[in-house]
Amino acid sequence: MMGKLNASNAVAALLCAALILLPLYSAATGNIFILTLFTRIAIFALAAASLNLIMGYGGMMSFGHAAYLGIGGYAVGILAAEGIGSGFIQWPVALAVSALFALLIGALSLRTRGVYFIMITLAFAQMAYYVASALSRYGGDDGLTVYKRSDFAGLINLSDRNQFYYLCLACLFGGLYLIWRIVNSRFGLVVQGVRSNEQRMQAIGFHANRYRLVCFVISGTICGLAGALLANNTDFVSPAVMYWTRSGDLMVMVILGGMGSLFGPVIGAIVYLLLEELLSQFTEYSGLILGPVLLLIVLFARGGIMGLLGRMSRG
Amino acid sequence: MYLVVEQLLNGLQFGLLLFLLAAGLTLVFGIMDFVNLAHGSLYMMGAYFAATFVAWTGSFVLGALMALGATLLLGIVLEYVALRHLYGRDHLDQVLATFGLILFFNDAVRLIWGPAGLALPLPAWLTVPVQIIPGVYYPAYRLMIILVALAVAAMLYLVVMRTRVGMLIRAGASNREMIGALGINIKLLFTLVFGLGAALAGLAGLMQAPILTVQIGMGENILILAFVIIVIGGIGSIRGAFMAALFVGIIDTMGRAFLPDLLRKVLSGAAASTAAPALSSMLIYLLMAIILVLRPEGLFPAAKR
Numbered sequence: 001m002m003g004k005l006n007a008s009n010a011v012a013a014l015l016c017a018a019l020i021l022l023p024l025y026s027a028a029t030g031n032i033f034i035l036t037l038f039t040r041i042a043i044f045a046l047a048a049a050s051l052n053l054i055m056g057y058g059g060m061m062s063f064g065h066a067a068y069l070g071i072g073g074y075a076v077g078i079l080a081a082e083g084i085g086s087g088f089i090q091w092p093v094a095l096a097v098s099a100l101f102a103l104l105i106g107a108l109s110l111r112t113r114g115v116y117f118i119m120i121t122l123a124f125a126q127m128a129y130y131v132a133s134a135l136s137r138y139g140g141d142d143g144l145t146v147y148k149r150s151d152f153a154g155l156i157n158l159s160d161r162n163q164f165y166y167l168c169l170a171c172l173f174g175g176l177y178l179i180w181r182i183v184n185s186r187f188g189l190v191v192q193g194v195r196s197n198e199q200r201m202q203a204i205g206f207h208a209n210r211y212r213l214v215c216f217v218i219s220g221t222i223c224g225l226a227g228a229l230l231a232n233n234t235d236f237v238s239p240a241v242m243y244w245t246r247s248g249d250l251m252v253m254v255i256l257g258g259m260g261s262l263f264g265p266v267i268g269a270i271v272y273l274l275l276e277e278l279l280s281q282f283t284e285y286s287g288l289i290l291g292p293v294l295l296l297i298v299l300f301a302r303g304g305i306m307g308l309l310g311r312m313s314r315g
Numbered sequence: 316m317y318l319v320v321e322q323l324l325n326g327l328q329f330g331l332l333l334f335l336l337a338a339g340l341t342l343v344f345g346i347m348d349f350v351n352l353a354h355g356s357l358y359m360m361g362a363y364f365a366a367t368f369v370a371w372t373g374s375f376v377l378g379a380l381m382a383l384g385a386t387l388l389l390g391i392v393l394e395y396v397a398l399r400h401l402y403g404r405d406h407l408d409q410v411l412a413t414f415g416l417i418l419f420f421n422d423a424v425r426l427i428w429g430p431a432g433l434a435l436p437l438p439a440w441l442t443v444p445v446q447i448i449p450g451v452y453y454p455a456y457r458l459m460i461i462l463v464a465l466a467v468a469a470m471l472y473l474v475v476m477r478t479r480v481g482m483l484i485r486a487g488a489s490n491r492e493m494i495g496a497l498g499i500n501i502k503l504l505f506t507l508v509f510g511l512g513a514a515l516a517g518l519a520g521l522m523q524a525p526i527l528t529v530q531i532g533m534g535e536n537i538l539i540l541a542f543v544i545i546v547i548g549g550i551g552s553i554r555g556a557f558m559a560a561l562f563v564g565i566i567d568t569m570g571r572a573f574l575p576d577l578l579r580k581v582l583s584g585a586a587a588s589t590a591a592p593a594l595s596s597m598l599i600y601l602l603m604a605i606i607l608v609l610r611p612e613g614l615f616p617a618a619k620r
Contacts, residue, residue, distance in 0.1 A: 061407060108604060112611040115350065115406060119546040120607045123600040126539065130600075134593030244539055248352075248414045255411045285426050291419025298412040299400055 007313035008306055012263040015270075019169055023162045035165055041273050042168040043229045046175045048253040048265035050222035053179050055251075056260030057188065058215045059195030063118045064105070064125025065250050068098045068220045070132060070242035072227020077144040077237040087150030087158075091228050098224020099217055101128075106216035110209050122244055132239040143238025146231050158232050168229050172266070175222050180262055182218065191215045256297060258306025267305050317451050322572040323565065324447075328457050330564020331464035335519035336537060337544040337556040338471060339512030345551020346487040347402055347505050350409045353393070353416035354516050354541065355534025361386045361517030362524040362533065363424055366433040375438045382521045383514055390513020394506050402505065421531050432530035441525075460522050467518065468557060475553060484508060540567075543603045549613030559614065563599055570595040 019038070026035040047069055054060040075094035084090065105124045112120055138144045149158035158164045182188045194201045194208045201208050231237045240246070249272070257268025275293070279286035301308050340354050364385045369378030393416075401409050437456055444452035475481040483504055486494045495501045520534070527533065544563050548555025575591035582590065606614065 055407075063410075108608050112607050115344075115550060116546060116607055116611055116613070118406075118410075119542055120604060122539065123543065123603045123607075127597045127600045127604075130593050130596040133596070134589055136589055245417075245535060248410075251407070252411055252414055255407055259407070285422040287418035287420075287422030288426065291415040291417070291422070294415030294418070295397055295412045298404075298408045298415075299397075302408075 007309045008261070008263070011267070011309055015263065015266065016173070023165055027162075032161065035161055037273070037277060039161075039165045039168050039233055041269050042165070042172045043226050043233060044250070044253065044273060045266040045269035046168075046172045046229070047223050047226035048250050048257070048269050049172070049175055049179060049262075050219045050226065051250050052254045052259060052265040053182065053222070054216055054219040055254055056264070057183050057195070058191045058212060058219075060110075060212060060216060061114075061118045061251075062121040062216075062219075063244065063247050063251065064121035064123070064128075065219075065223055066244075066246035067105075067125035067128040067242050068102065068223035069227040069230055069246070070128060070237065070239070071098050071101055072224035072229075073231035073237035073241055074132060074135075074138070074144070074227075075224075076150060076228045076231040077146050078138055080146050080148060080150075081138060081144060085148050085151045087152045090150050091225070094224050094228040095221050098227070099221040102217045102220025102224075103213070106213045106220070110212055110216070122247070125242055125247060126244060129239050129242040129244075132242060139238070141239060143236055143240070146235045146237065149232045149235065150228070164232070168233070171225055171229060175225070176262060176266070178218075178222070182215075183262070187211065187214070252294065256294070256304050258304030261304075261306040261310075264304055264306040271305065318572075320448075320451055321453065322569055324453055324457070324461070325572075326565030326568035327561065328461050328464075328564070329568050330561040331461055331468070332519050332523055333537070333540055333544055333564050334468060334557050334560035335464055335515045335522075336541040337548070337560050338468075338553060339515035340541050341545040341548070341551055341553065341556045342484070342508055343512045344545060346484055346491070346508055348491070349398070349402060350406050350413070351398070351512075352410060352413040352538065353420065354512070355538030356417055356420035357386055357390060357513045357516040357534070358520035358523075358537060359420065359424065359529075359531070359534040360389055361520030362435070362529040363428055363433065364517070365521035365524050366435040366529045367428075369435055375441070379521050383517055386517025386520075387510050387514040390517075391506055391510040393513070394509040398509065399502065399505065417535070424531050430531065432528040435524040435529060437525045456525060463518075463522065467515070471515075471553065480504075480507070540599065543599055545613075547603055547606050547613055549616040552613070552615045555613060555615030563602070566602060567595075567599050570598040574598070 019042070022038055023035060026032060047065070050068075051062060051065045054062055072094040075097050076090045079085075079090045079093060105121065109117055109120045109124070132138075133141050135144075149164075152158070156163050156167055158167065183192070190201065190206050190211050194206070194211060198208050227237075227241070230241070253268035253272050254265045255268070256272055257266065258264030275290060276286060279289055283289070297304070303310070336354070336358055339357075340351065343349050343351050343354075361382055364382035365379055367378075368381040368385070369375055372378045372381070397412070397416075401412055441456040441459065443455050445455045445458055447453050447458070473481075475484055483494055483499055487501070487504065487508075491501070494504070540563065544559040545556055547563070548557070548559035574595045575587065578587040578591045578594070581587075
């Protein structure tokens with residue numbers, strides 16, 4: 001998939017360049033808002049990319065992926081509230097807790113398939129949502145304010161708009177690189193093989209569920225990283241981050257951009273969040289347009305935006 | 316003791332209401348293999364229609380009947396305009412499209428009825444407490460919900476098990492291609508089933524409306540419960556949905572009512588008051604997770620395809 005010049009790759013390359021140069025544009029025009037918006041977009045793109053790893057390549061439709069956003073976020077928020085401000089502690093903890101949670105959820109959920117899998121992942125995310133709502137010491141329903149962003153011993157200043165943006169972008173690119181490496185590794189090929197024909201992979205001697213589980217845990221961990229970024233971005237974390245419609249948003253980003261394509265979720269996140277933002281400036285009833293747009297995309301643009309680009313470059 | 320009876324009835328009432336919602340969902344899912352996230356929106360629309368029509372007509376019963384008809388119509392239009400093009404598609408496509416519909420309906424309601432919730436007042440004859448067993452009184456309206464829902468459940472059972480349409484529905488659930496091959500107008504059948512599902516969701520919404528505030532997004536929480544029910548019961552199984560709905564309704568209600576006291580007996584006060592609300596909200600999901608881990612296809616799996 002690399003090296004070939006086609007519409008999808010050209011778009012991906014342009015996109016990366018534009019994302020990297022964005023702070024220059026923002027500084028030149030004095031448009032700070034666009035930088036804030038794209039910081040948010042980069043974070044959600046990372047979360048959507050992590051969902052794409054299991055959904056697009058592994059065939060596991062997790063409808064509870066926002067749970068890891070919340071878990072990563074709460075790890076940072078709770079540690080900050082307890083006076084541990086160092087990112088060198090906060091972030092590894094956020095990753096470890098997300099990984100652990102993903103391991104538990106994955107081990108139980110992977111006993112089911114199809115719609116049952118969708119529902120059981122949703123159930124676990126709802127449990128996490130209610131646990132967070134009950135943490136009265138840490139804000140409960142109202143959420144937890146993160147008064148101080150993660151401190152990286154002066155190496156990066158997360159309160160600096162540009163530095164934080166580049167940190168988010170670096171995490172996004174790092175995550176995408178990792179996913180690309182995984183998908184093209186032997187391990188990733190087995191996972192994709194299990195998606196298309198589980199019995200055959202079993203027959204060849206692969207323990208299908210073990211591969212699936214490892215993939216699920218990696219995905220949850222990457223999403224936990226996005227959660228840690230999100231808590232730093234909004235200086236706030238609340239149970240609402242984990243509510244099922246949030247998981248729905250992530251799913252929409254993946255399908256909108258193009259499931260099973262590396263840059264699909266990034267494009268999906270950009271289009272979805274930009275659309276939401278633009279529409280909300282014209283009308284307070286953005287759903288009236290956004291909803292039917294989603295419907296039309298499903299009806300007329302199968303394979304999402306990347307699929308559309310792929311057809312354009314072939315046809 | 317009276318408290319237990321009362322909460323048991325509340326649980327029964329909630330469970331039956333959930334059944335109305337879950338029945339439509341499981342029919343549409345089982346027969347058309349269609350995942351409809353917008354089912355909760357139809358529930359919400361039922362409640363809004365009821366609040367509007369009852370205010371217009373001044374009659375609770377008339378308004379409710381009109382709301383029922385309106386939701387039925389809305390369901391049919393929705394199926395005809397958009398959703399019928401999504402049958403046979405990937406479940407994910409359906410999830411995305413109907414997620415879009417949720418966004419649409421929420422903002423449409425906000426545009427038409429405004430952001431503040433509505434209240435649907437009950438007529439005086441439905442607010443009196445009824446003595447069900449000596450010394451135990453129960454609100455008449457909640458009793459009515461129980462009776463209506465039981466009647467609808469019985470009717471649904473008869474229609475599905477004893478009529479020709481029901482036979483086609485059951486045939487469709489186990490083999491969709493076959494009924495098409497038999498020369499049945501499958502498109503019409505699907506439209507009818509979808510309309511029926513919408514009407515059931517609307518009925519649940521309009522009956523719930525006087526108990527809760529009618530508000531935007533009211534369908535989202537309860538939709539997930541309905542999904543939990545059809546998954547626990549086994550997708551496509553009406554009987555499974557019925558049992559699971561009662562199960563979920565009663566456990567949820569009883570959990571909320573009695574779990575805090577129970578926990579206080581074993582835990583310290585502070586720990587209990589933190590854990591109780593979380594645990595009682597989680598109970599249903601915990602239950603579903605356990606059931607799915609033990610029986611990955613639900614409790615009453617429908618006939619294999």
